Amino acid sequence: MILYCVRHGESAFNAEKRIQGQLNVGLSPLGLRQAEALALALKRWPIQAVYASPLARAYDTARPIAAALGLEIRTEDRLREIHAGIFQGLLWSEIQNTHPAEARQWIAQEPDFVIPGGESRRALMTRGRAALEAIRESGFEHVAVVAHGGVLTAAFKALLEIPAERNPFSLFNASISRLEWGARLKLVTLNELEHLRAVNGGSEGSAGDL
Numbered sequence: 001m002i003l004y005c006v007r008h009g010e011s012a013f014n015a016e017k018r019i020q021g022q023l024n025v026g027l028s029p030l031g032l033r034q035a036e037a038l039a040l041a042l043k044r045w046p047i048q049a050v051y052a053s054p055l056a057r058a059y060d061t062a063r064p065i066a067a068a069l070g071l072e073i074r075t076e077d078r079l080r081e082i083h084a085g086i087f088q089g090l091l092w093s094e095i096q097n098t099h100p101a102e103a104r105q106w107i108a109q110e111p112d113f114v115i116p117g118g119e120s121r122r123a124l125m126t127r128g129r130a131a132l133e134a135i136r137e138s139g140f141e142h143v144a145v146v147a148h149g150g151v152l153t154a155a156f157k158a159l160l161e162i163p164a165e166r167n168p169f170s171l172f173n174a175s176i177s178r179l180e181w182g183a184r185l186k187l188v189t190l191n192e193l194e195h196l197r198a199v200n201g202g203s204e205g206s207a208g209d210l
Contacts, residue, residue, distance in 0.1 A: 001136055002188075003179040004042060005156075006065075006146045007171040009034035011057040014173060018091055021084025021118065026056045033199045034174035039064035041176065041195035042144055047071070051135055052146040053079035061174070062146040069144075078131035081148035085118025111164035121154065122164050128155030136181055152177070159185050174199075 009031030013020040027035065042065050052062035054075040066073045086102065087095050096103045105113040111122040128151045135143055145152075153169040156179075162168065169190065171177065176192040179185065193200075 001140070001181045002045075002142050003132065003135065003181065004045065004047065004142070004144045005152050005177045005179060006038060006042075006061065006144060007149045007152060007173055007175050008053075008058040008061040008146060009038070010173040016091070018089065019084050019087045019095065020057075021082060021088040022055065022080055023088050024056045027060050030199070031057065031061070031173065034196060035061040035064050037195050037199045038174055038176070039068035043068050045142060047142045047144050048140040049074060049138065049142075050144045050146065051076050051079065053077075053081070053148060053151070055080055055148070058146050058148060062144075065144055065146065076131050076135065078127050078134070079145070079147040079151055082121070082124045082150045082154070083115070083118035085115035087115055087118070109165065109167055121167075124151060124154040125158040125164060128152065129158035131155065132159065132179075156187060160187065 008027070010028045011020060011025045011031055012028050013023070013025045015028045015030070038061065047069055050062055050066045050069065050071050051074045052058050054077060058079070059073065059075070062073050086099055102116060106115065112120050114120045132145070132155050135145060149171040152171060153167070156169055157164070172191050172193060174196055177190045178188040180188050
C-alpha cells in the first residue's frame, strides 16, 4: 500500500501565523491555488480513495483532488489536527504573554504536556497512528490522505517507532509525503513540493504544526 500524505494548503490562520488547532479555519487564496496544484500532481498516480480530516482547511484541499480523480471524500475524524486548547486562535507572541508557563512546556517538546483544554503530543501520536492503520485496513492499494502537519508527523513518528521526545519532521503547506506500507513501513519521500513551484513563486511556504 502507498499513502500519499498531504498537508492542507495554506489557511487564513497560517497566513497570519495564528494557532488554529481544531478551529475550523478555511483556506487562504494561496491555499486554494495550492489545492488545485495538488489535484494536478496527484492525478499521475493510481489513487483509489481520498481520506480527509473534516476540518475545513483539509476538506477544502481534498475537494479538487477528489474531483480530479473522480472519487468521493471519505472523512476520518482521527485525522483532525491536535487540539491546541488555550492556544487556539492566538499568535505565538500572544501565547507567550498570556500563558508563559504553558508556552515554555510546549517549546520544551515534553510529549506528555497536555495543552490546557487540549491534548498532548503523545495522545496525538496514538490518534494519528490509529487513523492511518484504519485506512490501511480499507483494502485500497493507493490512498491520498489529506490532513494536518501535526497529526501526520505524529503518525509518522508512531509508525516508525521514533521516541515521542523527538520531533524530526515538519511539513510544508500542500506538500506530499509518501509512505510505502508492505511487510515493513518506509517513508519514501518527505515534503515533495515540485508541484507548487509556479503557485508559490519559488517559495516553499510555511512548515510546522498547530
